[in-house]
Amino acid sequence: MAKSERKRALRGRAGRMKGGRGSGRATAGHVRLWGRHPVEAALKNPARQHRKLWATREGLDSLDGELPPDFPLEFAEVTDLARLVAKDAPHQGLVLECEPLEDVFLDAVATGDPDRPVIILDQVTDPHNVGAILRSAAAFGAACIITQDRHAPPESGVVAKSASGALETVPWVRVVNLARALDDLAAAGYWRIGMTGEAEQTLAEALPGGAVALVMGAEGDGMRHNIAAHCDAHARLPISSAIESLNVSNAAAIALYAASTRSR
Structure with missing residues (x-):
């Protein structure tokens, strides 16, 4: 069956949303995603278990691929x-x-x-920043991002939308103790570089030839002292004095690019 025919068939059997009632929140214990890239990536992710898709007819037509015949689909207005x-x-x-x-x-x-660098986020709590960093991690082939469970946003539609599909492809490791995770990375052969504007050497000077873990602190406060102490080196991006600092997601993207070009 052609894609257009499949979608016409789906239209015929899908339910219709009544009254437009909704709380704006997912059912307890579940995640609600929105937007074409996050939804399409989630539908293609075999590790995802789906509960229901609400869609306009135009939204459904924008998807690449077909839904299974028994997929829970309900049409709705914008x-x-x-x-x-x-x-x-x-x-x-x-x-x-x-x-x-x-x-x-x-x-x-x-x-x-x-x-494949690893990127560690110390108390980066803005879901837009975490999502943007996931997107950069996907673009530059990072092995994963690591956050401390208590000081990071939960998996959510905001993170997924900012990640533009990368939430489904980049492993997101949540740990209880970030310092212990840094110790584990060192034992696995990673050179841990803490990114800070006060460092004497630039990232290009600090990057080793082997496996690297890039540690990014929260905007304003930066890395906590204990996390900085668990780094093998500190480095900065050589930005102009015309600006004090970069947004953490922008800085992460540049650092990941630098790490990805070492062997090119």
Whole structure:
């Protein structure tokens, strides 16, 4: 069956959202994603368990690929979907409720591959920044991102939208103790570089030839003292004195690019 025929068949059997009632929050214990790239990536991710897709007809047509015949699909109007997501969220006619991703463990993804850096976020709590860093991590082939569970945003539609699909492809390791995770990375052969504007050497000067872990602190406060003490070196980006600092997601993107070009 052709893609267009499949979608016409889906239209015939899908339910219709009644009354447009919605709390804007996912059912307890589940995650609600919106927008074409996050939803499409989640639908293609075999590790995802899906509960329901709400879609406009145009939103469904924008997807690449076909839904299984028994997929729980419900058509809705644009205004109805707006009630299912955060205020003013750009849902693009697609809202998907699904199970959270399974936990990822550090030893399963940090392999010491020198071409695949690891990025550690110390108390970076803004979901837009974490999502943007996931997107850069996907672009530059990072092995994973690591956050401390208590000081990072939960998996959410905001993170997924900012990640533009990368939430489904880049492992996100949540740990209880970030300092211990840095010790584990050192034992696995990683050189740990803490990014700070006060460092004497630039990142280019600090980058080794082997596996590297880039540690980014929160905007304003930077890395905590204990986390900085667990780094093998500190480095800065050589930005102009015309500006004091970069947004953490921008800095992470530049650092990941620098790490990815060492062997090129």
